[in-house]
Amino acid sequence: MRFRTNSLAPNRTLRRLGDQSWHDHAACTGMTPADSDATFHPGSRDMPAITRAKRICGGCPMRRICLDAALESDNRYGIRGGLTEDERKPLHDRLDHRLDSDRVVAILNGIDVHVSKAERKAVARMAYTSGVTAERLAYILKLDDVEYATRLLREARNELEDRDRYWDTPDAPCSRNDEDRNRYWSTPHTPYDNEDPDASVLSDPGPVDDSATATATAFAFTDHQNLGEAA
Structure with a gap:
């Protein structure tokens, strides 16, 4: 089974970029x-x-x-x-190596929060498996360079293909990326109040209410x- 998360919303409120x-x-x-x-x-x-x-x-x-x-x-x-x-x-x-599942899901929900390089790659992997285009991924990650988004999708495809090639092999090497990915997808989530837990996080998030600033966040590393x- 590729994905083990049971919700499509982060389970805590995160500080938006620039919020003071x-x-x-x-x-x-x-x-x-x-x-x-x-x-x-x-x-x-x-x-x-x-x-x-x-x-x-x-x-x-x-x-x-x-x-x-x-x-x-x-x-x-x-x-x-x-x-x-x-x-x-x-x-x-x-x-750069932080992998916080709440931040990954927040980005996919259109919430403008800080993400690390590892979290950006996690977003790209989820986008690739969902058939998201490079243009859409660039929008999700707030990227000006669509070519960079294309490269992220290509890297995600290669990682998943390499993993699947060894999926049923007992002696297959386990990389740090596999460990991080499994830890990410095994993290439980709780939907926001009044939020539809069945809504697709990869649909167009629409305008973001900048007045809904965050009041609390968790440490950068668990x-x-x-x-x-x-x-």
């Missing part, structure tokens, strides 16, 4: 720029100052989305989302979900 409205709900709202810089840019060895900053982040309802925004904008300085520069470095370095609490 979460600032209004952060624990640091109201701090002057000078106080904010002093609090969230402590010296790398100033443990008392780092502890004070993390205490503020620990009670912030926007902590996860703050971390998400820092990763997406490649902001490597200061404390963001309760993590120091050194603690965020592995997340920044692995961002295996770092508790990193902020542990720190």
Whole structure:
């Protein structure tokens, strides 16, 4: 069986690209720029100052989305989302390899969110198996270059053909792409409120309501979900 997802909608709300409205709900709202810089840019060895900053982040309802925004904008300085520069470095370095099924499904539903290279390839694989054209894939991924979308579909075809060639072979090699793909398709989803779970995610999403900004998001990597609490 190729696909194992049981829903066509992401199971959490994600921050849209360019959305900064979460600032209004952060624990640091109201701090002057000078106080904010002093609090969230402590010296790398100033443990008392780092502890004070993390205490503020620990009670912030926007902590996860703050971390998400820092990763997406490649902001490597200061404390963001309760993590120091050194603690965020592995997340920044692995961002291209992130494979978040919620982001993949969000893109297919016309929601403008940040996607990694691995997530973009996952979208292309689903598009290829659904018979989506390069022009349509370019629209889904907000690409100006249709030729790039064509290349993504070609790569998806090659990957799936190689996988199917060894599908019933016990000793077939298992690549990282196969592991990521299986992990993606085995992730359960919950439909949005008032959303038809049978609607096709590959149909034209129509205009997107920019006022429906996200208020929460999850960590960029599932295996770092508790990193902020542990720190």
